Amino acid sequence: MAISTAIIQTARRLGGRVLSWPAVAACLKFLLPLQYHIRDADPSRDLDALALFGTAFQPGFRPAFRASLEQEFRSATPDHHRFLVTADTARSSRLVGYIRLEARRQDWWITGMEVRPWYRRRGIAEALTRRAIRILQGSGVENVCLSVRGDNLSAIQLYEKLGFRRESGLSDPTLRPGDIGMMLNKVSHG
Numbered sequence: 001m002a003i004s005t006a007i008i009q010t011a012r013r014l015g016g017r018v019l020s021w022p023a024v025a026a027c028l029k030f031l032l033p034l035q036y037h038i039r040d041a042d043p044s045r046d047l048d049a050l051a052l053f054g055t056a057f058q059p060g061f062r063p064a065f066r067a068s069l070e071q072e073f074r075s076a077t078p079d080h081h082r083f084l085v086t087a088d089t090a091r092s093s094r095l096v097g098y099i100r101l102e103a104r105r106q107d108w109w110i111t112g113m114e115v116r117p118w119y120r121r122r123g124i125a126e127a128l129t130r131r132a133i134r135i136l137q138g139s140g141v142e143n144v145c146l147s148v149r150g151d152n153l154s155a156i157q158l159y160e161k162l163g164f165r166r167e168s169g170l171s172d173p174t175l176r177p178g179d180i181g182m183m184l185n186k187v188s189h190g
Helices: 002-015 021-031 043-051 059-075 124-138 153-161
Strands: 036-040 081-088 091-104 107-115 144-149 179-184
Touching (some): 043 081, 081 124, 091 124, 107 124, 124 144, 124 153, 144 153, 153 179
Parallel strands (some): 107 144
Antiparallel strands (some): 091 107, 144 179
């Protein structure tokens, strides 16, 4: 652990002089492999970490986001709400990503997913989505829906790779102007 910290600190010092920090960070991702595991969120230990997500560009959103998480955890039942989190195996208290699922009418929705910037481009979002789909398959769910920002091309490509298709007739409060509604049909049949 101390060696990887020393490598990161040295790279930061040199990175500012020779390379940009994003280039150094990209190299370090390959030099320092990540091992992670996906599990159900545990309110007693994950609430503080989850409340930090989604707030990098909207710091004022933290209290509202935390309050909504607390309410969801209090009222959560596996048949209406579900949170899956990804934890760094080396530091199990460090959450690196999450996906939030919610039952709406007859379909399930992916109502939120995020991976911390340092951990992106390592397959975590895909692993979270695949795990969520497998869980829902086991429950006999027919459709999984989501909305994604129209300019988030990497997310759109990921969802299309996993079998989601653009759906213009979706009606949900999470859809905002510029969002694209997507649906994975016949989840329980493959």
